[in-house]
Amino acid sequence: NKQVIFKNYVTGFPKESDMELKTTRIQLKLPEDCSSGAILVKNLFLSCDPYMRSRMSKIEGHYTESLTPGSPVTGLGVARVLDSCHPKFKQGDLLWGLTGWEEYSLITAPDTCFRIEPTDVPLSYYTGILGMPGMTAYAGFYELCSPKKGERVYISAASGAVGQLVGQFAKLLGCYVVGSAGTKEKVDLLKNKFGFDEAFNYKEEPDLVAALKRYFPDGIDIYFENVGGKMLDAVLLNMRVHGRIAVCGLISQYNLEQHEGVKNLFCLITKRVRMEGFLVLDYYHLYPKFLEMVLPQIKEGKITYVEDIVEGLDKAPAALIGLFSGKNVGKQVVVVAHE
């Protein structure tokens, strides 16, 4: 069983060498005692997600647990069931959920996995648009932002797994949508593929406050926050009265020992802005409703999705690290096996 092993806790920026590839011999079988409900799976696609960075530190009192040094990295993925002790899954089923960065995994808590019903969309989409990032876009935009037609929406890290979908939801609703990203290629995607009204490269803007004022002369109604730091400060000055900010992520801060201060937080008061953090975990009960909405839109071509797919488990560490320098264009996926 080829595995990606997490070596030790990380401070600062993670490196490929914080993980190593190892091959171990295992017996592919379920435990003798089937009462645990475990399932044995073959991993097909692995998802690289920014939250995995916090799991590489020693954390306590967080919503997720640290990785275990010396053990395989764990994360979300798509897998095929080889054998099952669980009534919800049978041999041959496809699922997405928490699995290991390895060829084969024994999933001991399959209750948290979702069965994938056969559809004609790419299976890898269940790491992205039809999986956790898709649900994050859906819950964060519709449940937290109370969006209305014609409102002005701004999204940071807009070409990523979550952002590209938020922007398309906002466009379908009839909002004015602007996104920022870190390369020209990504800015072109936002404008030409995802149909954003405007997009800009935040790395080329010496004055973010002025850049936002250019795209939002009348201010921002909704900010979908993915990055934090200086961007949040610049956005606060540009918010409209009674604006909403869904605090989805703060990726610019994840590798800093000490988070940067936000100077303009007082704008929340003067502008009566609702800024609300959320965890996608609290919204999984909406998953069937989400699929009902988003699957037809994918099939009808009303929503599109860009993935950055690398082949092979050995490429997984570099793919994960790449999220923090913006190497990924779209949802970062790792293919472990095709069938």
Ligand code: NDP
């Ligand atoms: P992406 O696919 O967007 O990948 C991460 C992107 O973040 C990079 O490609 C890069 O794009 C950008 N980035 C990296 N470092 C910085 C930086 N220092 N400053 C600004 N941008 C940076 O990731 P996801 O779409 O999966 O995640 C987006 C955000 O949503 C993250 O903050 C994540 O933690 C959060 N999240 C929150 C969830 C929740 O339940 N609240 C669930 C899922 C995700 P670029 O080239 O544009 O800089």
